[in-house]
Amino acid sequence: MENIKKVLYSGSQREITEKKSRFIATIAPVKTEEEAIEVIASIKKKCWDARHNCFAYVIGNELQRFSDDGEPSGTAGKPMLDILVSKNIHDVCVVVTRYFGGVLLGTGGLVRAYQKAVNQSLSTCVLLEPLEGELLNIKSDYNSAGKIKHIMDSLEIFGKNVEYTEEVKIEAVVTIEKKDMFLEKIKEATGGKIVVTSNGLIEFTIYESKLILF
Numbered sequence: 001m002e003n004i005k006k007v008l009y010s011g012s013q014r015e016i017t018e019k020k021s022r023f024i025a026t027i028a029p030v031k032t033e034e035e036a037i038e039v040i041a042s043i044k045k046k047c048w049d050a051r052h053n054c055f056a057y058v059i060g061n062e063l064q065r066f067s068d069d070g071e072p073s074g075t076a077g078k079p080m081l082d083i084l085v086s087k088n089i090h091d092v093c094v095v096v097t098r099y100f101g102g103v104l105l106g107t108g109g110l111v112r113a114y115q116k117a118v119n120q121s122l123s124t125c126v127l128l129e130p131l132e133g134e135l136l137n138i139k140s141d142y143n144s145a146g147k148i149k150h151i152m153d154s155l156e157i158f159g160k161n162v163e164y165t166e167e168v169k170i171e172a173v174v175t176i177e178k179k180d181m182f183l184e185k186i187k188e189a190t191g192g193k194i195v196v197t198s199n200g201l202i203e204f205t206i207y208e209s210k211l212i213l214f
Helices: 033-046 077-086 106-122 142-154 176-190
Strands: 006-010 012-018 021-029 052-059 063-067 092-099 126-128 131-140 158-164 168-175 194-207 210-213
Touching: 006 021, 012 106, 021 033, 021 106, 033 052, 033 063, 033 092, 052 077, 063 077, 077 092, 077 106, 092 106, 126 194, 131 142, 131 176, 142 158, 142 168, 142 176, 158 210, 168 176, 168 194, 176 194
Parallel strands: none
Antiparallel strands: 006 126, 012 021, 021 092, 052 063, 052 092, 131 168, 131 194, 158 168, 194 210
16 A cells, blocks of 8 residues: 655644653644744753753754653654654654653663653654645636636635636646646636636645645
């Protein structure tokens, strides 16, 4: 089965206990490395008395970072990152705070505990699957605008913005699969009395009847 790309939309926080140690996993959506650093700094400030605040984050399609924050090398940050990568989750930062309970878990036990904490928190997050699309700018007269809107509704194409001036300017978000059909239909319906330009490729999805751009 294809591992479909997912983007974190809303995060969560969950806690587990392993041999008296508390592991608190905080997962937050981030768009930039600066935002990830801010999340990590905020958790470290809040949980200043914890033994460890290990983290991992994935930004976009390429940027990945992690830290064991004092745990034995390879027992925390990298296993946490492995979970994010294996599930193909992007734009996400996870911090697992450990309050040491006095009992050593061993390297294998640490890996399992950190990964379990991440998985528990992910189970209550909202993950969205991006669609590939294109943002089209459409200019038309007022008579043609109604026809374009009707076609958009029939094809389940979302409008990002509509501006009414001397003419009507519509921003339409169209999947790659529907683009040619949509252009053909609106040109036919309006007698070609429209101007269409592309604002480039985008990733988007629809969540709770709202257009979400990534």
